[in-house]
Amino acid sequence: MTRREAHAPERFVPVREGGLAGVRVLLGVSGGIAAYKGAELVRRLRDAGAEVRVVLTENAARFVTALTFQALSGHPVRTSLWDESAEAAMGHIELARWADEVVIAPASADLLARLAQGQADDLLTTLCLATAAPVSVAPAMNQQMWAHAATQANATLLRSRGVNVFGPASGGQACGEFGAGRLLEADEIVSLLQARRGPRELAGARVLVSAGPTYEDIDPVRFIGNRSSGRMGFAVAEAAARAGAEVVLVAGPVALATPVGVERIDVRSAREMHEAVLARAKSADVFIAAAAVGDFRPRDIAVHKLKKASRDSGLELSLVQNPDILADVAALEPRPFVVGFAAETEQVEAHARAKLERKRLDLIAANEVGAGLGFESADNALLLLWPDGREALERAGKVELACALVSRIAALRAARASA
Numbered sequence: 001m002t003r004r005e006a007h008a009p010e011r012f013v014p015v016r017e018g019g020l021a022g023v024r025v026l027l028g029v030s031g032g033i034a035a036y037k038g039a040e041l042v043r044r045l046r047d048a049g050a051e052v053r054v055v056l057t058e059n060a061a062r063f064v065t066a067l068t069f070q071a072l073s074g075h076p077v078r079t080s081l082w083d084e085s086a087e088a089a090m091g092h093i094e095l096a097r098w099a100d101e102v103v104i105a106p107a108s109a110d111l112l113a114r115l116a117q118g119q120a121d122d123l124l125t126t127l128c129l130a131t132a133a134p135v136s137v138a139p140a141m142n143q144q145m146w147a148h149a150a151t152q153a154n155a156t157l158l159r160s161r162g163v164n165v166f167g168p169a170s171g172g173q174a175c176g177e178f179g180a181g182r183l184l185e186a187d188e189i190v191s192l193l194q195a196r197r198g199p200r201e202l203a204g205a206r207v208l209v210s211a212g213p214t215y216e217d218i219d220p221v222r223f224i225g226n227r228s229s230g231r232m233g234f235a236v237a238e239a240a241a242r243a244g245a246e247v248v249l250v251a252g253p254v255a256l257a258t259p260v261g262v263e264r265i266d267v268r269s270a271r272e273m274h275e276a277v278l279a280r281a282k283s284a285d286v287f288i289a290a291a292a293v294g295d296f297r298p299r300d301i302a303v304h305k306l307k308k309a310s311r312d313s314g315l316e317l318s319l320v321q322n323p324d325i326l327a328d329v330a331a332l333e334p335r336p337f338v339v340g341f342a343a344e345t346e347q348v349e350a351h352a353r354a355k356l357e358r359k360r361l362d363l364i365a366a367n368e369v370g371a372g373l374g375f376e377s378a379d380n381a382l383l384l385l386w387p388d389g390r391e392a393l394e395r396a397g398k399v400e401l402a403c404a405l406v407s408r409i410a411a412l413r414a415a416r417a418s419a
Protein backbone atom coordinates (compact mmCIF):
# COMPACT_ATOMS: atom_id res chain seq x y z
CA MET A 1 0.00 0.00 0.00
CA THR A 2 1.23 3.50 -0.74
CA ARG A 3 2.88 5.27 2.19
CA ARG A 4 2.39 8.73 0.71
CA GLU A 5 -0.89 10.47 0.29
CA ALA A 6 -2.67 10.27 -3.04
CA HIS A 7 -2.24 13.87 -4.11
CA ALA A 8 1.07 13.98 -5.86
CA PRO A 9 2.14 17.27 -7.37
CA GLU A 10 1.08 17.31 -10.99
CA ARG A 11 3.18 18.78 -13.68
CA PHE A 12 2.68 18.90 -17.37
CA VAL A 13 4.52 19.70 -20.56
CA PRO A 14 6.57 22.91 -20.49
CA VAL A 15 4.57 26.07 -21.09
CA ARG A 16 4.46 26.73 -24.83
CA GLU A 17 4.89 30.28 -25.95
CA GLY A 18 1.51 31.29 -27.29
CA GLY A 19 0.05 27.97 -26.04
CA LEU A 20 -3.04 29.84 -24.85
CA ALA A 21 -3.10 32.39 -27.68
CA GLY A 22 -6.41 34.22 -27.77
CA VAL A 23 -7.90 32.16 -24.92
CA ARG A 24 -10.06 34.26 -22.60
CA VAL A 25 -9.30 33.25 -19.04
CA LEU A 26 -11.42 34.42 -16.15
CA LEU A 27 -9.14 34.11 -13.12
CA GLY A 28 -10.86 33.86 -9.76
CA VAL A 29 -8.75 34.47 -6.68
CA SER A 30 -10.12 33.38 -3.32
CA GLY A 31 -9.03 34.33 0.18
CA GLY A 32 -5.85 32.69 1.41
CA ILE A 33 -2.22 33.52 1.91
CA ALA A 34 -1.46 32.05 -1.55
CA ALA A 35 -3.58 34.81 -3.13
CA TYR A 36 -0.40 36.76 -3.88
CA LYS A 37 0.67 33.93 -6.20
CA GLY A 38 -2.36 34.74 -8.33
CA ALA A 39 -0.50 37.87 -9.46
CA GLU A 40 2.31 35.76 -10.91
CA LEU A 41 -0.29 33.53 -12.57
CA VAL A 42 -1.76 36.53 -14.41
CA ARG A 43 1.70 37.22 -15.83
CA ARG A 44 2.25 33.62 -16.90
CA LEU A 45 -1.20 33.34 -18.48
CA ARG A 46 -0.58 36.49 -20.46
CA ASP A 47 2.88 35.26 -21.48
CA ALA A 48 1.17 32.16 -22.87
CA GLY A 49 -1.06 34.45 -24.96
CA ALA A 50 -4.23 34.44 -22.86
CA GLU A 51 -6.46 37.44 -22.27
CA VAL A 52 -7.11 37.61 -18.53
CA ARG A 53 -9.82 39.19 -16.43
CA VAL A 54 -9.71 38.85 -12.69
CA VAL A 55 -12.36 38.44 -10.02
CA LEU A 56 -11.32 38.63 -6.38
CA THR A 57 -13.52 37.30 -3.62
CA GLU A 58 -14.17 39.66 -0.73
CA ASN A 59 -11.66 37.73 1.39
CA ALA A 60 -9.02 37.66 -1.37
CA ALA A 61 -9.17 41.45 -1.35
CA ARG A 62 -7.99 41.34 2.27
CA PHE A 63 -4.77 39.62 1.16
CA VAL A 64 -4.08 41.35 -2.17
CA THR A 65 -5.24 44.53 -3.86
CA ALA A 66 -7.40 44.84 -6.94
CA LEU A 67 -4.94 47.45 -8.19
CA THR A 68 -2.16 44.87 -8.53
CA PHE A 69 -4.35 42.60 -10.61
CA GLN A 70 -5.71 45.47 -12.67
CA ALA A 71 -2.19 46.55 -13.55
CA LEU A 72 -1.13 43.02 -14.46
CA SER A 73 -4.24 42.02 -16.40
CA GLY A 74 -4.81 45.38 -18.07
CA HIS A 75 -8.50 45.25 -17.14
CA PRO A 76 -10.57 46.47 -14.22
CA VAL A 77 -10.88 43.87 -11.47
CA ARG A 78 -14.24 42.89 -10.05
CA THR A 79 -14.88 41.94 -6.48
CA SER A 80 -18.61 42.33 -5.99
CA LEU A 81 -21.87 41.38 -7.58
CA TRP A 82 -23.30 44.69 -6.42
CA ASP A 83 -20.94 47.11 -8.16
CA GLU A 84 -23.31 49.18 -10.31
CA SER A 85 -20.70 50.78 -12.56
CA ALA A 86 -18.94 47.46 -13.20
CA GLU A 87 -22.26 45.74 -13.93
CA ALA A 88 -23.04 48.53 -16.39
CA ALA A 89 -19.71 48.00 -18.17
CA MET A 90 -19.76 44.19 -18.34
CA GLY A 91 -22.51 42.49 -16.38
CA HIS A 92 -21.77 39.27 -14.56
CA ILE A 93 -23.65 37.16 -17.10
CA GLU A 94 -21.69 38.78 -19.93
CA LEU A 95 -18.49 38.07 -18.02
CA ALA A 96 -19.53 34.42 -17.58
CA ARG A 97 -20.20 34.20 -21.34
CA TRP A 98 -16.97 36.01 -22.19
CA ALA A 99 -14.78 33.33 -20.56
CA ASP A 100 -13.30 30.41 -22.53
CA GLU A 101 -11.84 29.08 -19.28
CA VAL A 102 -12.54 29.79 -15.63
CA VAL A 103 -9.54 29.19 -13.40
CA ILE A 104 -9.68 29.66 -9.63
CA ALA A 105 -6.25 29.93 -8.05
CA PRO A 106 -5.89 29.76 -5.17
CA ALA A 107 -9.12 27.94 -4.38
CA SER A 108 -9.67 27.95 -0.60
CA ALA A 109 -11.46 25.18 1.32
CA ASP A 110 -14.41 27.53 1.69
CA LEU A 111 -14.54 28.25 -2.02
CA LEU A 112 -14.48 24.50 -2.85
CA ALA A 113 -17.30 23.92 -0.35
CA ARG A 114 -19.41 26.69 -1.84
CA LEU A 115 -18.81 25.44 -5.39
CA ALA A 116 -19.67 21.89 -4.37
CA GLN A 117 -22.90 23.19 -2.84
CA GLY A 118 -23.75 25.13 -5.99
CA GLN A 119 -23.97 28.33 -4.02
CA ALA A 120 -24.12 31.71 -5.73
CA ASP A 121 -23.53 33.98 -2.78
CA ASP A 122 -20.84 36.17 -4.31
CA LEU A 123 -19.63 37.21 -7.75
CA LEU A 124 -17.15 34.35 -8.27
CA THR A 125 -19.48 31.49 -7.32
CA THR A 126 -22.28 33.10 -9.34
CA LEU A 127 -19.99 33.23 -12.38
CA CYS A 128 -19.11 29.56 -11.93
CA LEU A 129 -22.80 28.64 -12.13
CA ALA A 130 -23.51 31.01 -14.98
CA THR A 131 -20.64 30.00 -17.25
CA ALA A 132 -20.59 27.27 -19.88
CA ALA A 133 -16.77 27.39 -19.88
CA PRO A 134 -14.72 24.61 -18.26
CA VAL A 135 -13.89 25.38 -14.63
CA SER A 136 -10.51 24.52 -13.12
CA VAL A 137 -9.56 24.97 -9.49
CA ALA A 138 -6.10 24.98 -7.94
CA PRO A 139 -6.63 24.36 -4.22
CA ALA A 140 -4.34 25.91 -1.61
CA MET A 141 -4.81 25.48 2.10
CA ASN A 142 -3.35 24.05 5.29
CA GLN A 143 -2.59 20.35 4.81
CA GLN A 144 -5.03 19.31 7.54
CA MET A 145 -7.82 21.28 5.87
CA TRP A 146 -7.05 19.65 2.51
CA ALA A 147 -6.95 16.17 4.10
CA HIS A 148 -10.26 16.74 5.92
CA ALA A 149 -12.97 14.35 4.77
CA ALA A 150 -15.30 17.26 4.00
CA THR A 151 -12.79 18.95 1.68
CA GLN A 152 -11.92 15.65 0.02
CA ALA A 153 -15.61 14.91 -0.54
CA ASN A 154 -16.07 18.37 -2.05
CA ALA A 155 -13.10 17.88 -4.39
CA THR A 156 -14.39 14.46 -5.45
CA LEU A 157 -17.85 15.87 -6.10
CA LEU A 158 -16.42 18.73 -8.15
CA ARG A 159 -14.26 16.30 -10.15
CA SER A 160 -17.29 14.13 -10.86
CA ARG A 161 -19.01 17.21 -12.29
CA GLY A 162 -16.09 17.78 -14.64
CA VAL A 163 -14.27 20.47 -12.66
CA ASN A 164 -10.51 20.10 -13.15
CA VAL A 165 -8.69 19.98 -9.85
CA PHE A 166 -5.08 21.06 -10.36
CA GLY A 167 -2.87 19.84 -7.53
CA PRO A 168 -2.38 20.72 -4.76
CA ALA A 169 1.34 20.11 -4.40
CA SER A 170 3.07 18.81 -1.28
CA GLY A 171 5.74 20.67 0.63
CA GLY A 172 6.40 23.29 3.27
CA GLN A 173 3.44 25.55 4.00
CA ALA A 174 3.08 29.19 5.00
CA CYS A 175 1.66 27.98 8.35
CA GLY A 176 4.90 26.07 9.06
CA GLU A 177 3.38 22.65 8.47
CA PHE A 178 4.40 20.16 5.80
CA GLY A 179 2.09 18.22 3.51
CA ALA A 180 -0.33 18.38 0.57
CA GLY A 181 -2.07 21.72 0.21
CA ARG A 182 0.37 24.02 -1.55
CA LEU A 183 -0.77 25.92 -4.60
CA LEU A 184 0.86 24.59 -7.77
CA GLU A 185 3.43 26.92 -9.32
CA ALA A 186 2.03 29.40 -11.86
CA ASP A 187 3.85 27.64 -14.71
CA GLU A 188 2.37 24.31 -13.69
CA ILE A 189 -1.15 25.73 -13.69
CA VAL A 190 -0.61 27.28 -17.13
CA SER A 191 0.82 24.05 -18.52
CA LEU A 192 -2.06 21.99 -17.12
CA LEU A 193 -4.51 24.38 -18.72
CA GLN A 194 -2.61 24.24 -21.97
CA ALA A 195 -2.46 20.44 -21.90
CA ARG A 196 -6.19 20.28 -21.20
CA ARG A 197 -6.86 22.34 -24.31
CA GLY A 198 -4.10 20.64 -26.27
CA PRO A 199 -4.33 18.20 -29.16
CA ARG A 200 -6.39 15.08 -28.51
CA GLU A 201 -3.86 12.62 -29.83
CA LEU A 202 -5.68 9.43 -28.87
CA ALA A 203 -9.23 10.53 -29.75
CA GLY A 204 -11.44 7.44 -30.09
CA ALA A 205 -8.73 4.92 -29.15
CA ARG A 206 -9.58 2.25 -26.57
CA VAL A 207 -6.77 2.12 -24.05
CA LEU A 208 -6.39 -0.55 -21.38
CA VAL A 209 -3.99 0.20 -18.51
CA SER A 210 -2.83 -2.03 -15.65
CA ALA A 211 -1.58 -0.27 -12.53
CA GLY A 212 -0.45 -0.77 -8.96
CA PRO A 213 0.90 -3.77 -7.10
CA THR A 214 -0.69 -7.16 -6.72
CA TYR A 215 -1.27 -8.87 -3.38
CA GLU A 216 -0.79 -12.59 -3.20
CA ASP A 217 -2.57 -13.96 -0.15
CA ILE A 218 -0.79 -16.30 2.22
CA ASP A 219 -3.65 -16.67 4.69
CA PRO A 220 -6.68 -14.51 5.63
CA VAL A 221 -4.47 -11.76 7.14
CA ARG A 222 -1.12 -11.95 5.32
CA PHE A 223 -0.04 -11.39 1.78
CA ILE A 224 3.02 -10.95 -0.42
CA GLY A 225 2.96 -7.50 -2.01
CA ASN A 226 5.34 -4.93 -3.43
CA ARG A 227 6.08 -1.22 -3.09
CA SER A 228 4.32 0.01 -6.24
CA SER A 229 2.17 3.07 -5.43
CA GLY A 230 0.16 2.81 -8.65
CA ARG A 231 0.83 6.49 -9.39
CA MET A 232 2.58 5.93 -12.70
CA GLY A 233 -0.25 3.75 -14.05
CA PHE A 234 -2.92 6.16 -12.79
CA ALA A 235 -1.03 9.04 -14.41
CA VAL A 236 -0.91 7.10 -17.68
CA ALA A 237 -4.65 6.44 -17.49
CA GLU A 238 -5.27 10.13 -16.80
CA ALA A 239 -3.02 11.25 -19.66
CA ALA A 240 -4.68 8.83 -22.09
CA ALA A 241 -8.15 10.04 -21.05
CA ARG A 242 -7.08 13.65 -21.49
CA ALA A 243 -5.75 12.73 -24.93
CA GLY A 244 -9.28 11.65 -25.84
CA ALA A 245 -9.01 7.88 -25.34
CA GLU A 246 -11.66 5.63 -23.82
CA VAL A 247 -9.72 4.27 -20.87
CA VAL A 248 -10.19 1.15 -18.75
CA LEU A 249 -7.87 0.98 -15.75
CA VAL A 250 -7.31 -2.38 -14.06
CA ALA A 251 -5.94 -1.45 -10.67
CA GLY A 252 -4.29 -3.51 -7.96
CA PRO A 253 -4.78 -2.46 -4.31
CA VAL A 254 -3.97 1.28 -4.15
CA ALA A 255 -5.48 4.28 -2.39
CA LEU A 256 -5.68 6.60 -5.38
CA ALA A 257 -8.60 8.54 -6.81
CA THR A 258 -9.85 7.36 -10.19
CA PRO A 259 -8.97 9.91 -12.90
CA VAL A 260 -11.97 11.70 -14.43
CA GLY A 261 -13.59 9.81 -17.29
CA VAL A 262 -11.73 6.55 -16.61
CA GLU A 263 -13.50 3.22 -16.00
CA ARG A 264 -11.77 1.43 -13.13
CA ILE A 265 -11.75 -2.26 -12.29
CA ASP A 266 -10.23 -3.15 -8.92
CA VAL A 267 -8.37 -6.43 -8.53
CA ARG A 268 -6.12 -7.90 -5.87
CA SER A 269 -4.00 -10.77 -7.14
CA ALA A 270 -2.02 -11.29 -10.34
CA ARG A 271 -4.47 -13.94 -11.45
CA GLU A 272 -7.42 -11.57 -10.98
CA MET A 273 -5.52 -8.91 -12.92
CA HIS A 274 -4.72 -11.42 -15.66
CA GLU A 275 -8.38 -12.36 -16.00
CA ALA A 276 -9.60 -8.74 -16.04
CA VAL A 277 -6.98 -7.66 -18.61
CA LEU A 278 -7.28 -10.65 -20.93
CA ALA A 279 -11.08 -10.30 -21.00
CA ARG A 280 -10.63 -6.80 -22.46
CA ALA A 281 -7.34 -6.91 -24.34
CA LYS A 282 -8.63 -8.11 -27.72
CA SER A 283 -11.01 -5.20 -28.03
CA ALA A 284 -8.37 -2.65 -26.93
CA ASP A 285 -6.27 -0.60 -29.35
CA VAL A 286 -3.50 -0.06 -26.82
CA PHE A 287 -2.46 -2.01 -23.71
CA ILE A 288 -0.13 -0.29 -21.26
CA ALA A 289 1.19 -2.61 -18.55
CA ALA A 290 2.21 -0.26 -15.76
CA ALA A 291 1.37 -2.69 -12.95
CA ALA A 292 4.07 -4.22 -10.79
CA VAL A 293 2.71 -7.73 -10.99
CA GLY A 294 3.94 -10.20 -8.39
CA ASP A 295 5.93 -12.91 -10.14
CA PHE A 296 5.10 -15.56 -7.54
CA ARG A 297 2.17 -16.55 -5.34
CA PRO A 298 1.87 -19.07 -2.54
CA ARG A 299 0.95 -22.49 -3.91
CA ASP A 300 -1.96 -22.66 -1.43
CA ILE A 301 -3.81 -19.98 0.53
CA ALA A 302 -4.31 -21.16 4.13
CA VAL A 303 -7.97 -21.07 5.15
CA HIS A 304 -7.09 -19.99 8.69
CA LYS A 305 -4.37 -17.69 10.02
CA LEU A 306 -1.07 -19.56 10.15
CA LYS A 307 0.14 -20.09 13.72
CA LYS A 308 3.64 -20.25 15.10
CA ALA A 309 4.20 -23.85 16.10
CA SER A 310 6.79 -22.93 18.77
CA ARG A 311 9.00 -19.98 19.83
CA ASP A 312 11.69 -20.61 17.25
CA SER A 313 9.88 -22.49 14.52
CA GLY A 314 10.24 -21.13 10.98
CA LEU A 315 7.82 -21.23 8.08
CA GLU A 316 8.48 -22.40 4.55
CA LEU A 317 6.26 -21.06 1.84
CA SER A 318 5.99 -22.89 -1.42
CA LEU A 319 5.61 -20.42 -4.31
CA VAL A 320 4.45 -20.92 -7.88
CA GLN A 321 4.81 -18.54 -10.81
CA ASN A 322 2.06 -16.14 -11.81
CA PRO A 323 0.99 -15.76 -15.44
CA ASP A 324 2.80 -13.01 -17.38
CA ILE A 325 -0.05 -10.70 -18.32
CA LEU A 326 2.02 -8.61 -20.70
CA ALA A 327 3.43 -11.61 -22.59
CA ASP A 328 -0.04 -13.15 -22.86
CA VAL A 329 -1.49 -9.94 -24.33
CA ALA A 330 1.45 -9.67 -26.73
CA ALA A 331 0.72 -13.23 -27.92
CA LEU A 332 -2.89 -12.41 -28.86
CA GLU A 333 -3.85 -12.33 -32.50
CA PRO A 334 -4.93 -9.67 -33.39
CA ARG A 335 -3.29 -7.77 -30.58
CA PRO A 336 -3.35 -4.19 -29.36
CA PHE A 337 -0.33 -1.88 -29.46
CA VAL A 338 1.55 -3.31 -26.48
CA VAL A 339 3.52 -1.16 -24.03
CA GLY A 340 5.50 -2.60 -21.13
CA PHE A 341 7.39 -1.08 -18.24
CA ALA A 342 10.76 -2.23 -17.00
CA ALA A 343 11.98 -1.31 -13.54
CA GLU A 344 15.71 -1.97 -13.48
CA THR A 345 18.41 -1.41 -10.91
CA GLU A 346 21.37 -1.42 -13.38
CA GLN A 347 22.15 -1.48 -17.13
CA VAL A 348 18.69 -0.04 -17.74
CA GLU A 349 18.87 0.29 -21.52
CA ALA A 350 20.40 -3.12 -22.24
CA HIS A 351 17.97 -4.99 -19.98
CA ALA A 352 14.97 -3.06 -21.22
CA ARG A 353 15.82 -3.58 -24.89
CA ALA A 354 16.23 -7.31 -24.23
CA LYS A 355 12.79 -7.31 -22.59
CA LEU A 356 11.27 -5.39 -25.50
CA GLU A 357 12.47 -8.10 -27.86
CA ARG A 358 11.80 -11.10 -25.64
CA LYS A 359 8.23 -10.05 -24.88
CA ARG A 360 7.64 -8.80 -28.48
CA LEU A 361 6.53 -5.35 -27.29
CA ASP A 362 5.85 -2.29 -29.42
CA LEU A 363 7.29 0.05 -26.80
CA ILE A 364 8.90 -0.23 -23.39
CA ALA A 365 9.23 2.47 -20.72
CA ALA A 366 12.27 1.74 -18.60
CA ASN A 367 13.23 3.35 -15.35
CA GLU A 368 15.90 2.96 -12.77
CA VAL A 369 14.49 2.16 -9.36
CA GLY A 370 16.11 3.17 -6.10
CA ALA A 371 17.82 6.43 -5.03
CA GLY A 372 14.53 8.32 -4.60
CA LEU A 373 13.24 7.38 -8.04
CA GLY A 374 10.62 4.96 -9.21
CA PHE A 375 8.02 3.11 -7.19
CA GLU A 376 7.15 5.33 -4.24
CA SER A 377 8.26 8.75 -5.41
CA ALA A 378 6.15 11.40 -7.11
CA ASP A 379 8.89 11.95 -9.68
CA ASN A 380 10.31 9.52 -12.14
CA ALA A 381 12.53 9.46 -15.23
CA LEU A 382 11.81 7.21 -18.18
CA LEU A 383 13.71 5.84 -21.12
CA LEU A 384 11.35 4.96 -23.96
CA LEU A 385 12.59 2.24 -26.32
CA TRP A 386 10.88 0.86 -29.41
CA PRO A 387 12.25 -1.45 -32.13
CA ASP A 388 13.94 1.32 -34.11
CA GLY A 389 14.16 4.25 -31.74
CA ARG A 390 14.59 5.69 -28.27
CA GLU A 391 13.65 8.80 -26.30
CA ALA A 392 15.00 9.74 -22.88
CA LEU A 393 12.48 11.59 -20.69
CA GLU A 394 14.19 13.59 -17.97
CA ARG A 395 13.19 13.41 -14.34
CA ALA A 396 9.76 14.99 -13.94
CA GLY A 397 6.34 14.50 -12.34
CA LYS A 398 4.63 11.26 -13.25
CA VAL A 399 1.71 13.03 -14.97
CA GLU A 400 4.12 15.00 -17.15
CA LEU A 401 5.97 11.80 -18.07
CA ALA A 402 2.70 10.01 -18.73
CA CYS A 403 1.73 12.75 -21.21
CA ALA A 404 5.02 12.34 -23.03
CA LEU A 405 4.54 8.56 -23.10
CA VAL A 406 1.03 8.95 -24.49
CA SER A 407 2.34 11.33 -27.19
CA ARG A 408 4.99 8.78 -28.19
CA ILE A 409 2.40 5.98 -28.37
CA ALA A 410 0.16 8.20 -30.54
CA ALA A 411 3.07 9.05 -32.84
CA LEU A 412 4.16 5.40 -33.25
CA ARG A 413 0.59 4.28 -33.96
CA ALA A 414 0.15 7.09 -36.49
CA ALA A 415 3.43 6.13 -38.21
CA ARG A 416 2.33 2.50 -38.35
CA ALA A 417 -1.09 3.42 -39.76
CA SER A 418 0.47 5.48 -42.54
CA ALA A 419 3.18 2.89 -43.38
Ligand code: C5P
Nearest residue numbers: 289290291293322323324325326340341
Ligand atom coordinates in the same frame (compact mmCIF):
# COMPACT_ATOMS: atom_id res chain seq x y z
O1 C5P B 1 9.59 -9.18 -16.69
P1 C5P B 1 9.22 -8.01 -15.86
O2 C5P B 1 8.35 -8.35 -14.69
O3 C5P B 1 10.37 -7.11 -15.49
O4 C5P B 1 8.33 -7.12 -16.86
C1 C5P B 1 7.74 -5.95 -16.46
C2 C5P B 1 6.58 -5.67 -17.36
O5 C5P B 1 5.78 -6.84 -17.50
C3 C5P B 1 5.65 -4.62 -16.78
O6 C5P B 1 5.07 -3.92 -17.86
C4 C5P B 1 4.61 -5.45 -16.04
O7 C5P B 1 3.38 -4.79 -15.95
C5 C5P B 1 4.50 -6.66 -16.91
N1 C5P B 1 4.20 -7.92 -16.21
C6 C5P B 1 2.97 -8.51 -16.36
N2 C5P B 1 2.71 -9.69 -15.73
C7 C5P B 1 3.63 -10.29 -14.95
C8 C5P B 1 4.88 -9.69 -14.77
C9 C5P B 1 5.14 -8.49 -15.41
O8 C5P B 1 2.13 -7.96 -17.08
N3 C5P B 1 3.35 -11.43 -14.34
